[in-house]
Amino acid sequence: xxxxxxxxxxxRAALDSRKTSSVEIVxxxxxxxxxxxxSLRAFVGLRAEAALREAEASDARRERGxxxxxxxxxxxxxxxxxxxxxEPTHCASRILEGFVSPYTATAVAGLERAGVVVIGRTNMDxxxxxxxxxxxxxxxxxxxxxxxxxxxxSSGGSAAAVAARIVPAALGSDTGGSIRQPASFCGVVGxxxxxxxxxxxxxxxxxxxxxxxxxxxxxxxxxxxxLEAIAGHDARDSTSIxxxxxxxxxxxxxxxxxxxxxxxxxxxxxxxVDAGVLAVVREAVAGLERAGAKTLEVSLPYxxxxxxxxxxxxxxxxxxxxxxxxxxxxxxxxxxAKGLTEMYCRTRSEGFGAEVKRRILLGTYFLxxxxxxxxxxxxxxxxxxxxxxxxxxxxxxDAIVTPTSPEVAFRLGEKTSDPLTMYLSDIYTVSANLAGxxxxxxxxxxAHGLPVGLQILGPALDEATPLRIADAFQRITxxxxxxxxxxx
Amino acid sequence: xxxxxxxxxxxxxxxxRLSLSDEEGDRLVREFESFLxxxxxxxEIDTAGVVPTAHPISLPxxxxxxxxxxxxxxxxxxxxxxxxxxxxxxxxxxxxxxxEG
Numbered sequence: 146x147x148x149x150x151x152x153x154x155x156x157r158a159a160l161d162s163r164k165t166s167s168v169e170i171v172x173x174x175x176x177x178x179x180x181x182x183x184s185l186r187a188f189v190g191l192r193a194e195a196a197l198r199e200a201e202a203s204d205a206r207r208e209r210g211x212x213x214x215x216x217x218x219x220x221x222x223x224x225x226x227x228x229x230x231x232e233p234t235h236c237a238s239r240i241l242e243g244f245v246s247p248y249t250a251t252a253v254a255g256l257e258r259a260g261v262v263v264i265g266r267t268n269m270d271x272x273x274x275x276x277x278x279x280x281x282x283x284x285x286x287x288x289x290x291x292x293x294x295x296x297x298x299s300s301g302g303s304a305a306a307v308a309a310r311i312v313p314a315a316l317g318s319d320t321g322g323s324i325r326q327p328a329s330f331c332g333v334v335g336x337x338x339x340x341x342x343x344x345x346x347x348x349x350x351x352x353x354x355x356x357x358x359x360x361x362x363x364x365x366x367x368x369x370x371x372l373e374a375i376a377g378h379d380a381r382d383s384t385s386i387x388x389x390x391x392x393x394x395x396x397x398x399x400x401x402x403x404x405x406x407x408x409x410x411x412x413x414x415x416x417x418v419d420a421g422v423l424a425v426v427r428e429a430v431a432g433l434e435r436a437g438a439k440t441l442e443v444s445l446p447y448x449x450x451x452x453x454x455x456x457x458x459x460x461x462x463x464x465x466x467x468x469x470x471x472x473x474x475x476x477x478x479x480x481x482a483k484g485l486t487e488m489y490c491r492t493r494s495e496g497f498g499a500e501v502k503r504r505i506l507l508g509t510y511f512l513x514x515x516x517x518x519x520x521x522x523x524x525x526x527x528x529x530x531x532x533x534x535x536x537x538x539x540x541x542x543d544a545i546v547t548p549t550s551p552e553v554a555f556r557l558g559e560k561t562s563d564p565l566t567m568y569l570s571d572i573y574t575v576s577a578n579l580a581g582x583x584x585x586x587x588x589x590x591x592a593h594g595l596p597v598g599l600q601i602l603g604p605a606l607d608e609a610t611p612l613r614i615a616d617a618f619q620r621i622t623x624x625x626x627x628x629x630x631x632x633x
Numbered sequence: 634x635x636x637x638x639x640x641x642x643x644x645x646x647x648x649x650r651l652s653l654s655d656e657e658g659d660r661l662v663r664e665f666e667s668f669l670x671x672x673x674x675x676x677e678i679d680t681a682g683v684v685p686t687a688h689p690i691s692l693p694x695x696x697x698x699x700x701x702x703x704x705x706x707x708x709x710x711x712x713x714x715x716x717x718x719x720x721x722x723x724x725x726x727x728x729x730x731x732x733e734g
Contacts, residue, residue, distance in 0.1 A: 243713070244713050245712070245713065247705060247709040247710070247712060247713075248705070339690065340688075340689045340690050341690050341692070354686075354687060354688050354689065380695070380697060383692075383694065383695055384688060384690070384692065386690065386692070387692070387695070447678075450674060450675055450678065452671075453671060453672040453674050453675050454675065456668070456672065457672055457675070464649060468649075468650075471650070472715060473714070473715075473722050473724055474711075474713065474714055474722055475713035475714065475715075476713070476715075477715075478715035478716070482725055483725065484725055484726065484727070485724055485725050485726070485727045486650070487725075488724065488725050489650040490650050490651060490652045491652065493649075493650050493651050494651050494652045494653075497651075499657075502651055502657070503661065503664060505649050505651065506642070506645050506646060506649055506651065506661060506665075507665070507668060509645050509648050509649040510645045510665070513645065513648060519676075520672070522685055523675050523676070523680060524672075524675060525685030525686050525687060526678075526680035526683040526684070526685050526686075527675055527678055527680065527683075528685070528686040528689075529683050529684055529685060529686045530678070530680070530683060532686060532689065564664060564667075564668070565667050565668060565671055578689075579686075579689065580689055581688075581689025581690045582689075605689075605690060
């Protein structure tokens with residue numbers, strides 16, 4: 146049995162009572178990360194020396210009584226699509242091989258300011274395009290609950306690292322469910338805040354109107370701590386919400402009395418969802434009712450168009466964003482090309498994997514002359530209708546609950562041969578990105594011996610309500626404390 | 634029914650500056666068919682007069698005072714370039730080669 150890490154709050158208490166040091170905690174994370182690489186491959190790079198140096202500095206601050214924040218000295222992992230000065234960022238792609246960042250992402254700078262120690266970068270689907278972390282140039286990450294299964298994706302490395310108790314928290318990015326679906330598959334908490342709540346400066350762009358950085362942790366309360374460190378206005382991101390980071394922890398009252406929970410009637414049907422998953426989610430809803438919440442039926446009539454809308458918009462934006470990878474300014478360049486166009490074509494064809502090429506091509510098609518109105522503009526209009534669904538639903542309830550995923554973690558290789566099947570596994574998550582609203586996944590039980598996630602969505606700008614519900618749920622259940630085999 | 638031809642996929646690849654192997658081209662024709670068939674469901678929705686959403690949260694375009702700031706130094710900016718000289722990115726010749734698109 147490998148000794149796994151505790152929650153951020155447990156580690157904080159251990160530091161404050163001098164039972165341990167940041168150097169000891171960070172050293173343990175690095176040892177577990179290395180030891181697990183062969184079985185899990187959750188990481189693509191560790192910054193062992195820098196992390197231990199930063200841990201020493203944090204220990205010195207604590208000795209002097211200059212602790213910067215509740216997170217000072219605590220370890221975290223970041224997804225391989227967020228930059229940090231002097232560190233590599235590859236987006237699990239060959240095309241960014243050799244890239245070392247000259248600047249730091251705003252979210253990562255927020256962690257640094259709080260004294261958090263980044264121990265390494267986690268594996269992901271190439272450019273965050275995927276739902277299984279199988280589309281990585283480094284090879285797939287495996288699910289700590291069953292090594293033959295995927296951890297979900299695209300932030301699968303971050304989810305697996307937290308689930309295996311290698312680190313107590315990690316950052317991920319969520320464009321269509323890339324935090325919540327792996328959180329669900331790995332049995333941890335994962336939250337995507339409101340679009341614009343966390344700056345995208347220094348996050349490698351996939352689909353700019355959908356991308357949002359968020360956090361993984363073992364508890365909702367820990368997740369709140371991390372979000373407080375990374376949220377807030379940033380003048381470098383023109384879509385950043387001009388408000389300071391809300392005090393999420395203060396909202397965790399444990400009280401659900403009078404709370405109105407909306408259950409979308411389109412999602413609570415047996416069609417298209419595993420029966421075991423739906424039963425566990427229904428039981429979780431019953432638990433929330435026993436704790437004082439009131440449930441009511443809501444309707445999201447356009448939700449069934451969410452996947453088609455999402456993949457039209459996301460691919461179009463991706464094709465535009467990924468035009469910058471051309472072998473001129475950074476990363477891979479083909480050898481011996483005779484002219485500029487040949488250099489672009491060969492560099493990009495060698496550098497991108499199959500899934501990224503597929504999406505760039507579909508996106509280019511949607512944006513090309515003659516198809517723009519039929520595909521891209523049409524999808525943007527349906528996006529407006531879907532946003533309207535949520536506005537109407539939230540007029541009558543405080544939060545919406547759904548399954549996070551229609552299934553438990555699927556097997557490695559199960560969906561790679563049929564891209565459309567893989568896309569359909571995002572059915573419950575993409576709507577939150579299209580509407581820009583906050584949503585989290587919290588562990589709510591097991592089906593087929595594997596974790597099931599409960600998705601809780603809040604109205605725009607209100608991350609506090611989903612966090613409060615998840616925290617209250619964790620006070621009356623113990624699903625979030627379950628550990629995969631081999632970890633204690 | 635074929636809605637997309639191999640030639641159309643090749644045309645899109647050329648716009649995206651990607652070159653495809655024969656095997657990739659054949660596979661992508663099948664995948665385009667399958668995906669376009671799926672998103673056709675959007676066409677059944679009446680969206681006449683619906684304003685498209687470009688961004689989910691409406692914010693006015695922010696402005697800042699027009700004051701000079703320290704930008705990234707040129708050495709750092711070219712440090713990741715596959716080929717650079719001084720503060721310039723080096724690329725293969727643009728003229729004197731085959732016609733460029």
